[in-house]
C-alpha cells in the first residue's frame with residue numbers, strides 16, 4: 001500500500017473498515033428491524049471465549065430468554081484465518097483447549113456449542129447463514145473484532161444476513177472504551193498515549209456504565225436438549241496440520257496455561273491480592289513472576305479487559321487513578337491494550353504491513369539471514385537478548401521488558417526489518433495479538449505511534465544490569481552461563497568469563513553495540529531527510 005493511500009485513511013478520504021461496518025448496519029436497519037423472532041438465537045464466539053462479561057452473549061441470552069427460545073453457541077475454526085493472522089500453534093492449541101472448557105460450562109446451562117472447521121475463510125459468512133437457517137434462528141449476535149479482514153467480513157455478513165431474513169448484531173465488547181469515542185478538543189483521534197489515557201480515564205468517570213460487567217447467561221430457555229440434541233455431542237475440532245503441537249509442547253503449555261475462564265478469573269484475583277500492590281515497583285524486574293501473565297487469556301477472550309479493570313478498581317478502593325500506585329499502574333497497562341486497538345481502528349493501514357509513520361517507510365533495513373536466525377534461536381552473544389528469546393521458545397510468552405529489549409535489538413543493533421520480528425512474535429506467542437504486537441514493535445523500532453525520537457536505543461547491557469541485577473533470569477534461560485558469577489553474567493566475554501562462555505559454547509556478541517547504534521542513528525537520520 002502506498003503512503004498516499006495511508007494518508008487518505010488518516011485524512012478520512014478512504015472509508016475505514018469500521019465505517020464500512022457502521023454503514024452496513026445503518027443501511028439495513030429498517031430491513032433488520034422487521035425480521036421476526038425465529039425459533040432460536042445464535043451467539044457466534046470468536047475471540048471472546050467466555051460466559052462472564054460478554055456484551056453480545058449477554059444480549060443474545062436476554063433476547064432468547066424474553067422470547068423463550070433456545071440459545072445456541074457457534075464457533076468456526078478457520079485454518080486460513082489462522083495462517084493469514086500468523087496465529088501460533090501454541091495460541092491455536094490454547095483456543096481449542098479453551099473451547100473445551102467453554103463447551104462444558106455452556107453444557108451445564110443446557111446451551112449447545114456447535115463447532116466446526118471451515119477450510120476456506122471466504123465460505124464462512126455463507127456457512128453462518130446456512131447454520132442459522134438450519135436451526136431456524138433469525139437473530140445472530142457476535143462481539144466485534146477490529147482487524148481489517150474481520151470488520152469487512154462482518155459488514156458483508158450484516159448485509160448477507162439481512163437479505164436472508166436474519167438480524168445480525170455486531171457488538172462492541174473487547175475494549176473497555178469503544179474505539180472512536182475518544183477525541184481531542186479538535187475532534188481528532190489521539191495517536192499519543194498520555195493524552196489519550198487522560199481522556200480514557202475522564203470518559204470512564206463520566207460514563208460508569210462502560211464499567212458495568214455483563215452477567216453470564218442462565219439456563220437455556222426452551223427445550224434445547226430435545227430440540228438440538230445432536231449439537232450437544234459436538235466435538236472440539238482437531239488442530240489443523242499447520243497448527244499442531246508436539247505432545248511435549250502441548251503438555252508443557254497445558255501446565256503453564258490451564259485453559260478456561262475459571263482459571264483466568266482465579267489468576268486475576270490471585271494476582272491482584274498477592275502482587276498487585278507491588279506491581280509498580282517490580283513489574284520490570286525479570287526474575288520471578290511479577291506480572292499477571294494474563295495476556296493469553298485476554299487474547300482468546302477467556303477474560304474481558306473490562307472485568308480486569310473493574311476488579312482492579314474495586315481492589316483499589318474504587319479508584320482508577322488514585323490511591324495505590326501498584327493497582328493504578330496495572331490499570332494503565334490494561335489501557336495500553338485499548339489504546340493500540342483504538343489506533344488500529346482509526347489507522348487501519350497498520351494491518352497492511354505498514355508502519356504508523358509514513359516517513360519511516362524510507363528506512364534502509366538489513367536482511368541478514370544468519371543474524372535473524374541467531375536472534376530467533378537466542379544465540380546473539382547478548383545474554384539478556386538470548387535469555388528472552390529462549391523464554392519465548394519455551395513458554396510461547398515473554399516478559400514485557402524483554403519484549404522491548406529484543407525488539408530494539410533486532411531493529412537497531414541488527415538493523416533488521418521490524419516486520420520480521422513482528423511476524424516471528426505472532427508465529428510464536430501464545431498471546432499473539434495484532435494490535436498490541438504491532439504497537440510493541442512500533443515502539444521498539446521507533447516506527448510507531450510512540451512520540452519518543454528514534455535515538456532512544458536500548459542498551460542491552462544496561463537493561464540487563466538494571467532489570468536482572470543478579471543475573472537469575474539469564475542463568476535460568478542460558479545454561480551455558482550458569483557457572484558465571486557476579487556481574488560478568490551480563491557480558492561474559494568482556495568481563496572475565498570468556499573461558500567459561502567459550503567452554504560451554506556460548507557465542508561471542510554478533511555485533512558491537514556502539515557501532516550498531518551509530519549505524520542505526522545514521523539510517524534513521526537519512527530516512528527522515530529523504
Ligand SMILES: Cc1cc2nc3c(=O)[nH]c(=O)nc-3n(C[C@H](O)[C@H](O)[C@H](O)COP(=O)(O)OP(=O)(O)OC[C@H]3O[C@@H](n4cnc5c(N)ncnc54)[C@H](O)[C@@H]3O)c2cc1C
Nearest residue numbers: 291292293294295333334336337400403432433436437440
Ligand atoms: C515488541 C512487543 C510485542 C508485544 N506483543 C504483544 C502481543 O502480541 N500480545 C499482547 O497481549 N501483548 C503484547 N505486548 C505487550 C506486553 O508485552 C504484554 O501484554 C505483556 O507482557 C503480557 O504480560 P502480562 O499479562 O503479565 O502483563 P501485565 O503486566 O500483567 O499487564 C496486564 C495486561 O495489560 C496489557 N498490557 C500490558 N502491557 C501492555 C502493552 N505494552 N501493550 C498492550 N497491552 C499491554 C496486556 O493485556 C496484559 O495482559 C507486546 C509488547 C512489545 C514491546
